[in-house]
Amino acid sequence: MVRRALLSMRAALVLLLGMLTGIGAGLLSAAGGTGPAQCVLYGLGAFGMAVPFFDRLVGGPSEDTPESEQTAP
Numbered sequence: 001m002v003r004r005a006l007l008s009m010r011a012a013l014v015l016l017l018g019m020l021t022g023i024g025a026g027l028l029s030a031a032g033g034t035g036p037a038q039c040v041l042y043g044l045g046a047f048g049m050a051v052p053f054f055d056r057l058v059g060g061p062s063e064d065t066p067e068s069e070q071t072a073p
Helices: 007-032 036-058
Strands: none
Touching: 007 036
16 A cells, blocks of 8 residues: 655645744734734734745746756756
């Protein structure tokens, strides 16, 4: 039986960084005296903005690069 990963390593890293950003934003807003519901909303908003940012930052193989240059020896 062959088991494959549910998520790629890149996807897991992007989601982890997004979650850490959202948690950080929620904690910072809580430290500033914001109510719990608003803290959750700030954290979710930060997560939503961080995932596309880290997706571009971590970036996979470029579409401009030919196949032969994408693989490492």
